[in-house]
Amino acid sequence: MEVTPLRKAARRGLAEEAADRVREAIFAGHFPPGAPLREVELAASLEISRGSVREGLALLAREGLIHGGWHRPTTVVDVTAVDVEEVYSVRAALDRLAATTARAHATPENLAGLDTRVTELATAVRGRADGPRLLALDIAFHDQVYAAAGNARLTEAWHAVRSQVYLFQLQRISAGNEHYRARVVAEHRELATLIRDGEPARLARAAEDHVHSARRSLLTELRG
The missing domain is CATH 1.20.120.530 (GntR ligand-binding domain-like)
Structure with a gap:
């Protein structure tokens, strides 16, 4: 599966940078409602660790923009x-x-x-x-x-x-x-x-x- 291109993360706070880049991609329509967000692919695209991506996704979850959990895929929220x-x-x-x-x-x-x-x-x-x-x-x-x-x-x-x-x-x-x-x-x-x-x-x-x-x-x- 082709990874959506994202701007490379600058080295400030990598979790915050990851959240910013994924949020930008969601708002640009690259990840529509319901789309999966895979740590491995995001980490490769951003050129940062999976841990930083995971922390960034946790920030987006607190914003209500994505959801996931144990044994559940992380996805952009659906609009219901x-x-x-x-x-x-x-x-x-x-x-x-x-x-x-x-x-x-x-x-x-x-x-x-x-x-x-x-x-x-x-x-x-x-x-x-x-x-x-x-x-x-x-x-x-x-x-x-x-x-x-x-x-x-x-x-x-x-x-x-x-x-x-x-x-x-x-x-x-x-x-x-x-x-x-x-x-x-x-x-x-x-x-x-x-x-x-x-x-x-x-x-x-x-x-x-x-x-x-x-x-x-x-x-x-x-x-x-």
């Missing part, structure tokens, strides 16, 4: 309706809190960062960037919202589900991204505007609606 309902319900609560907290605490630099992310999204849409590029910018916008909120524990909670959100959104746009492409700029511009000076209750609803819209679209694709 149950998983989507659970992850997106958690994300809706987190995004609502992050947005309203950012509304109260964002600095001018934070607000400028949100505007920059929206501009990047608009430029990418006009340039017909592919779905994965739009998704990377989408997630970067939400990273900026959490940074603007200035709550370290809230950011940690976001990072606990971020990889799963990324994978699930990738699944959503891989099935057809025109609906996503048509809405992504307007939805994020609205959030940036409301975080700057919007009515808090309206902002809270918009943050939740943004997540629930994504959830409904993905569930439609899964059930289609």
Whole structure:
């Protein structure tokens, strides 16, 4: 079996590097949901030990991106309706809190960062960037919202589900991204505007609606 090419691991923390490279490959679509991840092949591709690969895979398992166990193969998580309902319900609560907290605490630099992310999204849409590029910018916008909120524990909670959100959104746009492409700029511009000076209750609803819209679209694709 041909091994998917991965960027060679730099010698910092090899487990962290292995996790980074495998995560990148998953998000690039080289390892789709349900795909097996074999330590021997990954170690050969990354040119590091199986032990470092094993530790890196353990990091990804804690992110909820892969699963495995004794006498069970390690695989990328499948995207099921149950998983989507659970992850997106958690994300809706987190995004609502992050947005309203950012509304109260964002600095001018934070607000400028949100505007920059929206501009990047608009430029990418006009340039017909592919779905994965739009998704990377989408997630970067939400990273900026959490940074603007200035709550370290809230950011940690976001990072606990971020990889799963990324994978699930990738699944959503891989099935057809025109609906996503048509809405992504307007939805994020609205959030940036409301975080700057919007009515808090309206902002809270918009943050939740943004997540629930994504959830409904993905569930439609899964059930289609």
